[in-house]
Amino acid sequence: MSEETEKVGSVSQSRYEQIVAELRDVVEQQTQGQFTIGDRAPEIEPMRARGGVITVEPEWAVRESLGRLADDIGLKFNQVKNARWVASRWPKEHRRAGESWTVHRILASIEDEAERFATILTPPGGKTRRTADDASRRMGNQVDNPVSPQEKITAIHSLAREPEVAAAVTTDLLKRPQVADKVPHGDKVRVVEELTRDESVAATAATGLLRTARPALRNPHHLGRHHPHDQASGPNRPDEVARGGPADPSARLPTREEAAPQTVTDFADDNHQHRTRRTARETRRLVEQHPQA
Known part of the structure; x- marks a missing residue:
């Protein structure tokens, strides 16, 4: 030109x-x-x-x-x-x-x-x-015309000092998949834990998690532990395994890690294991009561 x-x-x-x-x-x-x-x-x-x-x-x-x-x-x-x-x-x-x-x-x-x-x-x-x-x-x-990533981050923090502005910016950013994918796993867990302090939010989130978990939970190997109703029959009943069990050498009690459904443990840490076990029981009960849901 x-x-x-x-x-x-x-x-x-x-x-x-x-x-x-x-x-x-x-x-x-x-x-x-x-x-x-x-x-x-x-x-x-x-x-x-x-x-x-x-x-x-x-x-x-x-x-x-x-x-x-x-x-x-x-x-x-x-x-x-x-x-x-x-x-x-x-x-x-x-x-x-x-x-x-x-x-x-x-x-x-x-x-x-x-x-x-x-x-x-x-x-x-x-x-x-x-x-x-x-x-x-x-x-x-702080500079007027940010160039480096850190300068841009500082500018965003400066503009988002008010909680209402910060909430709106965070919501808009998390709607972008490429942004959410770059958030570290630990930070995602902390965000979920913080947001679900509100009982109504926790209930809605749990409903979505249970729907996601239902197909996997229909398979006992994904659940990792047996419901009491499952003990009526089958070579791998937990009571039989506990007594030395059948000849099947692969039969064993699930470990603690296996006892928690995967879709829930992705969002919980060791301090919430009791919640995880309770969620597993409730989830299995719901699936059995509404198998076609």
Whole structure:
């Protein structure tokens, strides 16, 4: 695609580059303006001395004088106060031309001076200047335009802080089979256990599980244990096996693991074995009472 036909938004590539060059000059002027405000504010209200412990200035110590300054120049008190602090973190000889006020403000939180001054001089990835997101990544802060999977996860968590939003997002995501398939087995178990604390939910879930289990439960080998009614006949009766039983060497009592139906143990752990055994008995009883259901 030629430069004449390639567009950025509604403008050509060449016009876009002209706008960028113009606005970089504007941003540089704004940066210098912010630093000027930050340099003048300490003349009115000097920064407090810092010792071994960071001194936290009480609001009343600076609000009256800096508040008046903010009113007289049409800014908010916090804008002036923050400009004063950022300027104090960047002596004039360590301010980097071409880097925005926003980048200087974010990196101002680097506590070690030598590290702070070296960081502003070395943009990542061979760039000539940092973006605001580059500075936020350096500080471990949330970015505006997430790129990595972890940044996207952090953005989702930030947006889903309210329980109602989190519930809606979770519901929508779990409707996507490819998402549900990637959820670890242990997490699925925990979700099922948590959701089935509600008795009505547990009853509905159990109904579905029993329907799924019914075909397998009609085969005693899948059930893993015998109902008392099954002891009337057959060479593998549990009472016979317990006494030494018939000649069939394969006849034996089921192990504890075999005694639980597979479709239920997929959703339970060792702390719920008693529930599993009870579910097996109830399931077999239902199947026998309603064989054609």
